[in-house]
Amino acid sequence: MQALTGTNDFWHSLKSEAQRIADNEPLLASYIHACILTHHNFESSLSFILSNKVADDVMPALAIREVFDQAYLLQPEIVDAAIADIEAVFDRDAAVNDYLTPLLYFKGFQAVQVHRMAHYLWKEGRHQLALFLQSRNSETFGVDMHPAARVGKGVMFDHATGIVVGETALIEDNVSLLQSVTLGGTGNESGDRHPKIRQGVLVGAGAKILGNLEIGRGSKVGAGSVVLSDVPPHTTVVGVPAKVVGRPCCRRPCDSMRQNVLEDNGMLDQS
Incomplete structure (x- = not known):
């Protein structure tokens, strides 16, 4: 697979991979639809996946997702960096044969993206929410990165x-x-x-x-x-x-x- 030239190309490739998995593995069909196929772009899918990973009994996924969505809208370079991270995993990891695998299953990729959000919040002066995401990142993925x-x-x-x-x-x-x-x-x-x-x-x-x-x-x-x-x-x-x-x-x-x-x-x- 060759590197893609833009966000739209990447998203179309990702959806094609997702559809093949949904067709071939019925047990994953609803999961794939919820994470990928029901979304209109990559950033929507990414915010859904990450917010559900780091939510807890007190902080609901919906509230966290609103923060992610706003950041992706205001700073699209965060989304571009996530795509570059997925392409890096695809190019460097011999065990990876598609773009969907790191997005859905690799905690290293997911932890970096949660950190990007914590860093965005830190720069915006929202230090307590940034520290909350740092804590959840550590608890969920075993990766502890200061938001700064x-x-x-x-x-x-x-x-x-x-x-x-x-x-x-x-x-x-x-x-x-x-x-x-x-x-x-x-x-x-x-x-x-x-x-x-x-x-x-x-x-x-x-x-x-x-x-x-x-x-x-x-x-x-x-x-x-x-x-x-x-x-x-x-x-x-x-x-x-x-x-x-x-x-x-x-x-x-x-x-x-x-x-x-x-x-x-x-x-x-x-x-």
Whole structure:
């Protein structure tokens, strides 16, 4: 499947996938209709799915959905980022063969979209509602992201359980994080105190990146590493504490998802 050129093309493709599933799996037909086929555009479907995921006995889905719908209307770039995230999952995850799967079933994708809404509310000064969504995001998906944290588009949280992102962290466009990654601080200091993850980076499962430091563009952090200092662009680090072991075999490790840092040994002298 090739990348689509706009929101309408994406939505038509998504509806076609949904109709095939509804036709072929009767037990899912009503679910597919409720989530996809009854909606007139992608943002309506997305707000329905997410609001029902994060609602609880006190805060109904309808009230939450109104907030989502208003944000999508006022800032359509949030919807564009969600589409870019789905396309990123489709391109990077060998287990995904359609666009519908991450939208309906992948908590990593859903957690990022809930965070986008919390971040929107935080910027609007609605801090308590933003913190409510952060709490529900953590309880529902096992992903704890401060609403002030900035996240680009084309971002993939693979499996996602246990991901923690601090208040002043930045995740740029086209980044892949695996489960149990922490972008945290090093104490109770205030101010700018969390990592900045630049474009094209892959952060392996269980990695802990701590402090106001930078993971340079196109770099790779090995699984289980503890990173306490800046990582230069296009560099592979691994270990506790993390040390340079080579250079990634491709310009954007986020796309290849190749976590075996041994592949990068001997690449230090290559440009």
